[in-house]
Amino acid sequence: MSEYVSALMEQVKAKNPAEPEFHQAVQEVAESLALVLDRHPEYRSARILERIIEPERVIMFRVPWMDDRGEAQINRGFRIEMNSAIGPYKGGLRFHPSVNLGILKFLAFEQVFKNSLTTLPMGGGKGGSDFNPKGKSDNEVMRFCQSFMSELFRHIGPNTDVPAGDIGVGGREVGFLFGQYKRLANEFTGVLTGKGLNWGGSLIRPEATGYGAVYFAAEMLATKHDSLDGKMCLVSGSGNVAQYTCEKLIELGAKPLTLSDSGGHILDEEGIDREKLAFVMDLKNVRRGRISEYAEQFPTAVYTVADGSLDHNPLWSHSADCAFPSATQNEINANDAKSMLENGVKAVSEGANMPTDAAGVELFLDAGILFGPGKAANAGGVATSGLEMSQNSLRMNWPREEVDGHLRRIMKDVHSACVAASERFDRKGNYVDGANIAGFLKVADAMMDQGVV
Numbered sequence: 300m301s302e303y304v305s306a307l308m309e310q311v312k313a314k315n316p317a318e319p320e321f322h323q324a325v326q327e328v329a330e331s332l333a334l335v336l337d338r339h340p341e342y343r344s345a346r347i348l349e350r351i352i353e354p355e356r357v358i359m360f361r362v363p364w365m366d367d368r369g370e371a372q373i374n375r376g377f378r379i380e381m382n383s384a385i386g387p388y389k390g391g392l393r394f395h396p397s398v399n400l401g402i403l404k405f406l407a408f409e410q411v412f413k414n415s416l417t418t419l420p421m422g423g424g425k426g427g428s429d430f431n432p433k434g435k436s437d438n439e440v441m442r443f444c445q446s447f448m449s450e451l452f453r454h455i456g457p458n459t460d461v462p463a464g465d466i467g468v469g470g471r472e473v474g475f476l477f478g479q480y481k482r483l484a485n486e487f488t489g490v491l492t493g494k495g496l497n498w499g500g501s502l503i504r505p506e507a508t509g510y511g512a513v514y515f516a517a518e519m520l521a522t523k524h525d526s527l528d529g530k531m532c533l534v535s536g537s538g539n540v541a542q543y544t545c546e547k548l549i550e551l552g553a554k555p556l557t558l559s560d561s562g563g564h565i566l567d568e569e570g571i572d573r574e575k576l577a578f579v580m581d582l583k584n585v586r587r588g589r590i591s592e593y594a595e596q597f598p599t600a601v602y603t604v605a606d607g608s609l610d611h612n613p614l615w616s617h618s619a620d621c622a623f624p625s626a627t628q629n630e631i632n633a634n635d636a637k638s639m640l641e642n643g644v645k646a647v648s649e650g651a652n653m654p655t656d657a658a659g660v661e662l663f664l665d666a667g668i669l670f671g672p673g674k675a676a677n678a679g680g681v682a683t684s685g686l687e688m689s690q691n692s693l694r695m696n697w698p699r700e701e702v703d704g705h706l707r708r709i710m711k712d713v714h715s716a717c718v719a720a721s722e723r724f725d726r727k728g729n730y731v732d733g734a735n736i737a738g739f740l741k742v743a744d745a746m747m748d749q750g751v752v
Contacts (some may be wrong), residue, residue: 328735349625380424387457393427449483480638488691490494507684507706508679509542510546515676518671518711559590563605564614567599618633648671
């Protein structure tokens with residue numbers, strides 16, 4: 300089967316040049332599925348994996364908009380509709396200068412397996428733009444979102460493709476996008492998730508990815524008869540995922556120590572408590588400031604400026620029990636992983652998408668620590684998006700406790716699916732293989748039933 304994977308990767312790289320993140324994501328999945336394809340040659344004969352790798356549809360378009368000076372600006376918009384075998388395309392929109400076709404294909408590919416793991420009927424997709432909302436006025440963001448949706452609206456719908464937020468796309472952006480969709484389509488429908496509570500949104504949706512990553516970590520620790528109570532935790536990022544990861548860690552008795560943004564990171568050895576977290580939420584969500592201001596506000600914290608010339612991220616060099624990478628892809632490399640293992644980290648639950656590179660993942664797996672890959676550990680966000688879709692279809696809103704209960708159950712089911720698949724294919728304890736296999740089987744069986752389409 301290694302020959303099959305090698306040949307497959309040669310083909311993928313030849314057809315998708317200069318897309319390293321996409322290559323990385325496909326390689327990880329292909330290696331996990333080697334034994335599955337060996338035991339089930341029908342999947343290989345039907346070229347199921349090759350078909351999952353190829354997007355069903357790629358949409359790329361121009362996004363012109365006017366800035367506050369009256370000058371025309373041009374960005375590029377994308378939507379990758381990857382796989383719809385088990386439901387309408389579902390996945391976020393990312394607005395960030397780093398956005399390109401390869402990154403969105405990697406995210407859409409990961410989304411297929413993540414959505415499958417949630418047990419909800421959702422296919423996989425992803426989209427976004429190289430537009431940077433940082434430093435833009437609300438009116439500039441509104442004009443961009445309206446221009447972006449003026450093209451995207453014709454490709455999406457509640458039973459076709461349901462985007463959500465991601466990096467750079469929060470409640471403000473979703474509101475502007477939804478308003479323009481409603482204006483163009485002349486209908487009020489659940490075409491986007493992450494909406495405001497008074498116009499179709501769901502309670503717990505902003506918290507869901509962070510909460511879910513913590514719930515997944517708790518499930519992993521429970522297999523070792525352990526819990527998060529009293530654990531020292533490293534958290535990267537300071538956006539939505541990181542904030543609510545900290546909130547749930549505090550609730551479960553753990554102590555988050557770090558947060559970061561592109562400028563650097565803070566270490567608060569006394570721990571980030573509810574009061575400090577409230578400051579961070581105001582800083583990032585309202586004032587849109589920098590995490591360095593945390594150290595100015597709280598003298599217990601030390602701020603370290605980011606240094607791109609380093610071959611490691613100093614955030615991961617601090618002693619801790621658990622880690623929750625919640626910023627962006629490939630933020631943990633082999634040097635970081637080695638530091639984390641040396642400094643006592645026994646569990647890693649990925650809140651971001653593929654935040655650990657291949658070499659780092661290999662070190663974690665070889666060390667035998669509890670390692671929850673993003674497609675499983677951060678599935679809570681899209682799972683709650685699915686719950687928002689259900690509430691929109693029913694024209695009702697569930698109370699907070701009910702949504703949180705559904706989320707906790709889904710994350711428990713995701714964990715159980717990973718464990719069962721890893722044991723079934725002789726990879727016990729390997730959550731990476733377990734997640735890839737469990738996610739693949741559901742999609743593969745649906746594709747087999749539906750024929751070559």
